[in-house]
Amino acid sequence: MPDWFEIALRTLFAVVFLFLLTKLLGKRQVTQLSLFEYITGITIGNLAAFLSTDLDxxxxxxxxxxxxxxxxxxxxxxxxxxSKRARDFLDGKATVLIKDGQIQEANLKKERMTSDDLLEQLRKKDVFRMADVEFALMETSGDLNILLKKENQPLTASDLGITVGVEQVSQAVIMDGKIMDEPLAAIKQDRTWLEGELKKLNLTADQVYLGQVDTYGQLSVDLYNDQITLPESQQKAQLLAILKKCEANLEMFGLSTEHKKAKAMYQRCAKKLDKVITDVKPHLIQ
Structure with a gap:
């Protein structure tokens, strides 16, 4: 057997076997690795390369x-x-780098990080002022997770006492010009409904590279031909979102003012707008 053919054959076997081993070891081998998994990945890769070329x-x-x-x-x-002890020994433990707004210099030295390294990691989390951080933790994977101080955290619907509906995952109902029946069934729709939505856009499925249906039941598409101009299909959903944002703003204004009459006015307007949203919502999510 010629050497070139044997090397090609060995490489093919090594690739297939390595693929099967990676599937067996699980997804963590291709995401964030622990120290031991990192060593294992390097060793298995070296063994596979050695297997491909060592003809002796x-x-x-x-x-x-x-x-x-x-x-x-x-x-x-x-x-x-x-075993928790085994995890701590093999993977190590997370390290607190900022606690109660104070940098833990000893832990920085332990992780061999400088203040420049810490600031760089904070910037990757869109935090440009260390003073905004209440707590920062370096995970065993090397990622930095942070908790902003309460006054620097984004305002949420929960802070305003507003209950919002459950957000559903957008479903890809068309891929590469082919209709996907399983995602359609997940949103309790069928091909007839999808073809009707496409007809509204003067399209057929084979013109669509990717089509998704969002929480509001709106179909959005990306076409093979980017020169085709599509009509706006998100107006109802956008209107509902604007109304909800206005309601949230009224609630926030009411909470932030100390003027009793102004507070009462904002709260009264927010309740009226909430009733309007309740009345028109069935028409906006069709």
Whole structure:
């Protein structure tokens, strides 16, 4: 057998076997890795490369080495699932870098981070003032998670005492010009409904590269031909969103003012607008 053909054959076997091992080890091997998983990934990759090119050794020996590493990794993961001490030893523990708004210099030194490194990580989280941070934690994966001080956190509907509806996941009902029946069933619709929505846009499914249906039942599409101009299809949803935003603003104004008459006026207007939203919502989500 020619050397070039044997190398090609070994590489093919190594790629297939490596793919099967990665599937066996799970998704964490291709996302954020722990220290041990990082070592395992490098070692298995090196073994696979060695198996592909070393013609002096039998290919089965390389397969055995890869299999032993994979089984050992699975065993380690099983131990980690059963033991907190094992997880702490193998993965380490999260490190507090900012506590009660104060930088923990000792922990920074422990992680071999400078103040410049810390500021860079904060900027990646869209935080440009350290004084805005109440708590910052470096995870075992190396990611930095932060908690802003209460006065710097975004205002939410919960802060205003407003109950909002459950947001549904947008469903891709057309992909590569093909209608997807399973996502349609998930939103309790069928092809007849989808074809009707496409007809409103003067389109057929084979013209659509990607089509999605959002929480409000609105179909949005991206076409193969970008020169085609589509009519606005989100006006009802946008109107409902604007009304809700106005209601939230009225509630916020009422909470922020100390003037009794102004507070009463804002609250009264917010209640009236809430009634308007309740009345028109069935017509805006059709």
């Amino acid at each position: 050794s039998h290919w089965s020996l390389g397969m055995i080495a890869l299999g032993v590493w994979a089984l050992f990794s699975l065993g380690i993961e099983f131990v980690q699932l059963k």
